[in-house]
Structures are given as C-alpha cells and as structure tokens.
Amino acid sequence: MELDGAIFDLDGTLADTLEDIADAMNRVLGGRRLPVHSCASYKLMIGKGLRNLVSQTLPAEMRTEETIAACLDQLIADYREHCLDKTRLYDGSPTL
Numbered sequence: 001m002e003l004d005g006a007i008f009d010l011d012g013t014l015a016d017t018l019e020d021i022a023d024a025m026n027r028v029l030g031g032r033r034l035p036v037h038s039c040a041s042y043k044l045m046i047g048k049g050l051r052n053l054v055s056q057t058l059p060a061e062m063r064t065e066e067t068i069a070a071c072l073d074q075l076i077a078d079y080r081e082h083c084l085d086k087t088r089l090y091d092g093s094p095t096l
Contacts (some may be wrong), residue, residue: 003075014093018043019086025057028071032058050075 022042029036037045037057045056054071055063 012073015087015089017083017087018046020083021046021053023052023085024082025075027078028054028074029057031074032060032071 020037022037022039024037025042042053045053051068051072054075055068058067058071
C-alpha cells in the first residue's frame with residue numbers, strides 16, 4: 001500500500017505543549033484566586049479536551065456550566081497569547 005501523506009495531532013504528539021497549557025490554566029485560576037496545579041498534575045488531567053481540563057482544575061463546588069464556560073474562554077484567550085512560550089517539538093519531529 002502506498003500512502004500520499006499522514007496526519008498527526010500536533011498537541012502532545014509532535015510538540016510538547018503541556019507547560020504552556022498548564023501555565024495558561026494556572027493564570028486563569030490565579031486570576032480567580034483559586035488554587036493552581038503542578039505541571040505533573042496537568043499531565044494526568046490533559047488529553048480529554050480543554051473543557052474537561054478546565055472542569056478538573058476547578059474546585060468541585062465551582063464546577064457550574066457558567067464557571068466552566070467562562071474559564072474555558074479565558075484559557076483559550078490566554079493560551080493564544082502564550083502558546084509558544086515553552087512549547088517545543090519532540091526529538092525527531094522536524095525530521096518526520
């Protein structure tokens with residue numbers, strides 16, 4: 001079988017984006033005077049979509065649809081500004 005190309009998910013597959021996502025979410029939480037999480041904690045929470053990530057980072061009593069939606073909007077806006085601060089390609093990605 002001959003292939004004409006391949007499609008890869010960039011986030012977490014070709015590029016290590018964990019620190020920038022963690023930093024962005026922590027800025028959202030910090031701005032609301034909520035506890036922040038370690039990068040190691042984010043590694044366990046990431047991978048099921050940003051909305052799920054936001055929900056997991058919030059204290060249980062704050063996980064309302066309104067709060068999750070507002071924090072998700074803030075996360076996306078912050079991440080857009082800082083998505084390349086610490087992100088790096090995994091070894092071998094440029095060659096691939």
